[in-house]
Amino acid sequence: MLPDYEKMGVFYLGKADDGGPFLYDARHLLTHGVVIGMTGSGKTGLSIGLLEEAAIDGIPAIVIDPKGDLSNLLLTFPQLRAEDFAPWVPEGKDPAEEAATWQKGLAEWDQDGARIQRLRDAAEVSLYTPGSSSGISVSIVKSLDVPDAAVLDDPEALRERVVAVASSLLGLVGVDADPVKSREHVLLTSILHGHWSKGKSLDLETLIQRVQDPKVAKIGVLDLETFFPLKERFELAAMFNNLLASPSFAAWLEGEALDVSAFLRTKAGKPRISIFSIAHLGDAERMFFVTLLLHQMVGWMRSQSGTTSLRALLYMDEIFGYFPPVANPPSKAPLLTLLKQARAFGLGVLLATQNPVDLDYKGLSNTGTWFIGRLQTDRDKARVVEGLAGAAGGQPVDRPALERLLSGLEKRQFLVHDVHEPRGPLLLRTRFTLSYLRGPLTREHIRALRPKVAAPPVVETAVEPDQGAAGTASPLPVLPKEIVQVFLDPRTATLVPYLLGAATVSVADAKVGLDVTREVVFAAPFRSGPVPVVWDEAVWIDTKLGELSGEPPEGAEALVDALPDAAQKAKTYATWAKDFAGWLVKNQGVSRLKSKSTGLVSEAGEDEAAFRARLSQAAREERDAALDALKAKYAPKFDALRDKIRDEGLAAQEARAAADHAA
Incomplete structure (x- = not known):
């Protein structure tokens, strides 16, 4: 028999202030969320717990992991044996003690190895290491391919993609380019936009050639040679050529393509948590990859149908530097787009940081759920309270009360501000994670995990006839x-x-x-x-x-x-x-898949994974609609009971006051 908290569409995050289970409605993440807390606050544990609950509920996730902590999601041991923990226990700790600690900790939160097995059965966890062969490699070869029709048909979306990709490419070669003032940036955006708007893809080799010879006579109203002389264009082309020729860059050209659908579902349609560990990359490489991935997410989002149910999650740990309040790094534009538009397509965005000062709270003004843990300074607390006030949508905020609550938080305790929660801010003490939290994995650890990780299905691509066959x-x-x-x-x-x-x-x-x-x-x-x-x-x-x-x-x-x-x-x-x-x-006929239980038939070009994902989403929407109807049916009774409890409480207070006065 499953515990009371094990309900579809509900995340068991820990215990509420009254000691009961803290159950969070998964659909609340449609308005996105942010996790804020200093080192040691329990931020990583809460984030991993949220992702575990999503996986158990059949919700796939893409996880961007700049520090390497989220790779702990691969460390799940249903039998909780010391020998399972042994390869992963940090030096100086005893595997038997760690196993006993985890078994005891789980039991205290009404969890056990069976729930760990349920997690493993519900979703596949894959660890990707862009720019490295330690985990599953990621290829950027197709990142310069022409975007999907959903992006091409939207001039603003196409412009955002062009600007971001140009900025990221220039960042890779050490050019800090202003999108308006930089000749390098203007040239690259002209090349990208010119090819993509005609439906033509690019690769790095072609890009280098086009930098030298853009095939245009003018840039704006200036002739090409006046705007950007050939000698200086050659210098820029040489920088990209050196990058392409670098042995360290070879790892970027091999591996799985940036296919969001494959990252979210296996070929059989099973949900997947795809973790992109980028701790080993330099700052420019991180920004380059994160920007590309976020734009792929935007493109995927726009190809989905509208829904009121949670379809998938995008989680990014340690957002510092990617979403600042004043600067505009290439990653910021796609993040803002996702925060503004993803809700309509069923994509929830969850961001986390331990640095609450360097965060664009204006961009987070529509974020529905704030998980706030211990903060380091009064300045941090004031900044977070200011952000909460902005997210309150004009509703009054008791700032002194919030600051007192934040000052009294303990480790693994969070203040949860949920706009969908009528009771106001609540306190949460996070549960024990099902995953073993050993900290960031080493490259050796990641290599050891790789054979156990199934890569996304290989996408069949077109073949170009052999251009150099032997013959006379x-x-x-x-x-x-x-x-x-x-x-x-x-x-x-x-x-x-x-x-x-x-x-x-x-x-x-x-x-x-x-x-x-x-x-x-x-x-x-x-x-x-x-x-x-x-x-x-x-x-x-x-x-x-x-x-x-x-x-x-x-x-x-x-x-x-x-x-x-x-x-x-x-x-x-x-x-x-x-x-x-x-x-x-x-x-060249069309094969169709059909669900016996629902009668739904796959669409042309829809593979098994996409069809199963659509079936899962349809079932989720049907379940959510039934739940909404049930809530609407009993809402008047709950309201009446709530009013009765309040009135009886007031009457009891008045009676006590009268008795005290009489005495």
């Missing part, structure tokens, strides 16, 4: 004008002949509401022998037919291998086109 070079043939020739952008001057098939594929089924149309481009290699083309050997090309050039690339003089005779006859192409159409019918 032949001159470029002169083909009949009826045969259309197009060219990919090769890396060498020798070309490989392929048969290109392009089509618009439509699939419709009124019974399941299916109506999908998409453009496809495939390239099949020519073979020797009686059958020169087999469409089963074709590779998908990630481009549109209209984007391919009809002119051979400069310097292209020869083909690798001769073109088959059949490929030089126009009438052959009609037969190949017919074969291609038949192959598409057999191979």
Whole structure:
């Protein structure tokens, strides 16, 4: 039998001031939250407890961990044996004593190993180490890819992404650039915006080339050479080239792509807590990665449907430097966007800091829940009270009372200011965490954990035909004008002949509401022998037919291998086109998944993980709607009981006062 606190949609965070369980409605995080507390206040324990509760409730989370403390979420030992703790216990401590301490601590909070197992079964925890191979590596190769349509269709969102990426890139090479005054920044934003607005992706190599030759005559009203001479552009390009050539930068080019959907769910749809440990990075690298990840979160958010239920969490530990009150680092704009807009899409944002002074409280004015622990100085307390007053939405705030409460807080005790709580600020004593809190993990610890961590599914990507296959070079043939020739952008001057098939594929089924149309481009290699083309050997090309050039690339003089005779006859192409159409019918259908319990059917292009996530969200919304209806039904009775208790309390006070007066 589950404990009374184990309820769907409710987080068990500890005990209230009256000794009962402190239960926090998960949906309150839709208006976001902030955790503030000095070192030793219990801030990390509370944050880990919140993430544990989210995981048990089936809510995935992306965790940005600048200090390395949140990696402790991987240290969960259901059997609570000393040998399980031994590899992770800090030097000088006894594993048996640590195991006993955790077993006793959990029992005091009505928890046990079974709840730890429930946590492990509910969600997968993955540890990523950007710029390092200690944990799961993260590749930024696709970070310069053209953003999703949701961003491209929003001029403000596209502008924010362009400015942030340009600032982050310049920060990597040590250029502290002002977005308005810096030539370097203006040039990069011009390049990025020019490519992305045309639907074209970039990589670092192309970016370096475009810095030297932007393919534009003017920047603003000034001609390019006046605005930014070639010699100085070359110096900037050389800085990026040195970065790309650096052995230490190689770790950024390998690993999993920045795919938010894959970070939130496994391929089977299981919730995931993805922790991005960045403690090993320098300041510029941290800012670069955090900014990229936050913008990926914004893009993912805008691709989701609206909801009134919590879909996912974004947690960032130690926000110091990323969300300051005056300065505007690249990370600030996407954070502000998330705080303003994420609620409508079911994304909760939870921020934490031990430095309450360097925090943009104006940006946090709409934050619904404040968890405030022990603070170091009177200045810190005054700053937090000021922030609470700003978040009160015009409601009166008893500042002296708040300051007295803050001054009396003990370790692991927090003042909880929740705008959804009619009783006002409450006191919380945090529970024992299910995870073993040993402090930041070393690189050796992270390497030891890596085999146990499942990486996100590999995303299938388009294949570009081989540009340098071995063979005998032949001159470029002169083909009949009826045969259309197009060219990919090769890396060498020798070309490989392929048969290109392009089509618009439509699939419709009124019974399941299916109506999908998409453009496809495939390239099949020519073979020797009686059958020169087999469409089963074709590779998908990630481009549109209209984007391919009809002119051979400069310097292209020869083909690798001769073109088959059949490929030089126009009438052959009609037969190949017919074969291609038949192959598409057999191979380009749309598979659909269906839930027997709900009757919901997956949408075109929706994989199993996304479909299961949608089913989970639909169930959560249905549950929340039923809970709201139940609350609305019994609210009058609760209000009447509350009024009765208040009236009887007042009557009792008056009776005591009368009795005292009579005496």
